[in-house]
Amino acid sequence: MTSDKEILSTIPDSHVESTDTEKESVSKGAYIDISIEEVSKEENADLESLSSIDNNKWYNKSKTIFGYKLLPYSQGRSQILMVSFVVFMIVGMSSAIGGLGAGGTLNATVVNNSNVAVYTAFAFLAFFCGPICNKIGVRATLCFGGWGYALYYGSLLCYNKTGNGTFVIASGAIEGLCAAFLWTAQGNIMLSYSEEENKGKNIARFWAIFQMGNVIGSLVPLIQTIHSTSETLADSTYIAFIVIISTGAIMATMLLPTRLVRKADGTRVILKKNPTWKSEMKALWTVLKLQPWFIGMFPMFWSSNWFMTYESNDYNLVQFNLRTRSLNNLMFAIFEVLGAFSAGYLLDSRFCSRKTMARIGWGLLMGFTLIIWGGGLKSQLRYTRQTVDDDELSLLDWTSSGYGAYLVLYMLYGAFDAWWQTYSYWVMGSLTNSSRKLAIYTGFYKSIQSAGAAVVWRLDALDTPYMAMFGSTWGLLLGSLLIASPVIYSRILEETDPDDDIKFTEND
Template sequence: MASSVDREETRPLQKRIWYRTTLFNAFVIGGVGFLAPGLWNAMSALGAGGAQSPFLVNAANSLVFGLMGFLCLLGGPISNRIGLNWTLCLGAIGYPIYSAGLYTNNRYGNNWLVLVGAAFCGISAGLFWASEGAVALGYPEASKRGKYMNIWLIFRTGGPLVGGAIVLALNHGAQQKKKGKVGYEISETYLVFIALQCIAAPLALLLTPPEKVQRSDGTKVKIVAEKSFIAEIKALGRALARRDILLLLPIFWAAYFNQYNSNFQTYYFGVRARALSGFVINFAGLLSSYLISLLLDYKKFPVKKRLNIGFYWVIFWHLVAWIYAWVIQEKYTGHPPTWDWEDSGFVEGFFVLAFWQFSQQSLQNWLYYFVSTKTDNISELSRFTGILRGQESFSQAVSYGLNTREWKGGRVPLAVNTILLGLAVIPTWIAMREHVPVESDKSYGFEGHSDEEVPSEDILTTQTSKVVAVQSTVQR
């Protein structure tokens, strides 16, 4: 079981092993994120996976996220038993199967592999997101969480950027001005994506087990796991019943409910305009992540103040995004356009998508950071991130289901999104007000040491005298 050790001895500093560092592990999860969900998102960059009608793909995505929600909840208990690297590996297996379904639907018109692939992807992706969130938040030093979340996002966004650039290059001709699906010649590019996605699972096995991670500040990744899988399930139940988690459930749902953006593209943009917007809006997400990461890692403010400022930052950009979206949607409801990038009205429609992406990404970064400050135990954190991502997945399943119908003017999905966001504000504010961060940005006496050196495995040493080390491990 867990043990605590207090010692006052000093040991020589040791060179860090590069593949045990937090930076290396950030690159591992980033690489898996790039290859698996990143390239899958790239295939969706044209809106609805490049299809002419969004309804089959929305139904399949509803299945994906419904299954994913359940597996995300179980992701914490599973990863605490079999290890984060194997959970991440299993989590990457389903993506190429679903991508193959999107390809064969576009190329040959069959529907069954889309639904079969969606089922495999939903089961697999649930494990992926639960484990990836725990690694991205639990491995880095507390003072660098915002930075490492940004690295994680840059890699994950790299998939849509690379894929979007390829799709844009193949869809820039005048014949692609109108609505429709991408041609089968263009969809052949998907075969390259599928092959690359198959690399994600073995790459995940390079992830360092948490007990062997070497942070630059000498702190250890704390692990206090349960004795059995049944005990893990009971711990999950206790986490779900916590007041602070219950208060956050509305924002967990509202954060990713907006899947109308895919329909918005297919309704109002031609193929090459969808290709351009699918590529460019990723930069809005990257900019949003970078800006809020600067705030979340700003050491002159205590963690609680960063969370407070971040909360109002997120609210401001959501007000901008959704007020603007309603104005443009009402305009399009009466006179639906089909914008090409040469049309003067393209920019106003594009900014609906850009503002949605910017506001949504700021909320995701803030929310994950908030959850990460609730515990310094990665086993508990894996349960929290599983709950967070599970609830987001359930909301996406409902949202994709809602968008399998062609609601006139898009008013219904927009209204549901607006109401959910409004209902989430007060409980989120209460949860934030009552929150006491578990961790704070402290120096552990290693400012004088380079990032290449850390103390020996179980000792935190100071440059001069006393050090207290608290290490929790699990005997399995």
């Protein structure tokens, strides 16, 4: 086992400003804090991380339960799993209602307008949420973000009783502000707590657990409506979701501060010491100034929620009765889980270089876009807004002839969603390991994603023709992949540059 003297001797004098007394204290087992500002080389930072772990702390100890050895709570993977379950309870469960179309109500216009409010507020704040997250910490950011979801689903319950659409729209705006906090913290944890070779797997684990919330949540309305012809959800459904979402927000307080987290190899998360509001807001613009090519990813971000409006409102809502929509939503969520696992584990496989894998992933995503959405065109040709408004389109039940083909298409939409999101996160994670930079990246991602969603929900609320909604979705997906290709083909390397990450992290 390497002694403290040996560890100290491997650190160049140029990186450590210490007195003889400090060196003597290290040789006796005392801890000396060597910050990233004083250690510029990755290997020396790793030595500092390993030497500073206090194994007497409960969160640094492994525990054995029923013969299975659990990872220390402070390990990055444990924290990623924890945030996965938090988002599982907050967003995953609530997605089950959203996937039914019109939030489980009969008034699509009110819910569409509330979604415009959600995503407009989300887009505005998420752009600046990276610096906020870096300043106040991921734990506070994530916890605060959860409460807006509980308020929003409370407003849907209120709407079923009072018809107060204004409250739903106002609650949507508040949910959007809170969602910006939640998703920025989530993306930061998921990407910066992972080792380079495991980012795809950790994205897959997060997405699978998160979508299991949608799977379980979809079972609730399915069970309640399986023998019912009602087209609205029961009050008890909304109440159950509000309780679960609130519990998830409380669970977020159990996360560890980033400074106590270690990756699986024992190294610290690259984290700026003592950030200020000025330094974090400046960093936001520094990323765009130093990396203007990153803007090439923005169309992919814009498209990443655009298709959800078409899938939930213009496909699922208008063609099927409530119990069949519930079944569709369940299968959609299951295929999102399967899609996330297949994408994440493939992207992390090492039968080729990471640079080559980025290109393979891009090619597969392009192929899926052509095939799956090309298949969706046939379904869209059978109805228009006019035929739906005139009640000329009969709602399908799972007992209807030909229903199976529509279900398969909807399941493939779910898998496609998971592939798109997983690949986008994987690309961002392949560009840097810096927690500070990743918070900004994910802030950009969620801001631009939400801006696109606000636009498309408004278009749907204005009764834009279904074919136009479909065409805009398919066209944006194909176009954004082409625009992002130079970034994917030229900027993803086999390993990120640690010196570049440290330089950015410590830059004021």
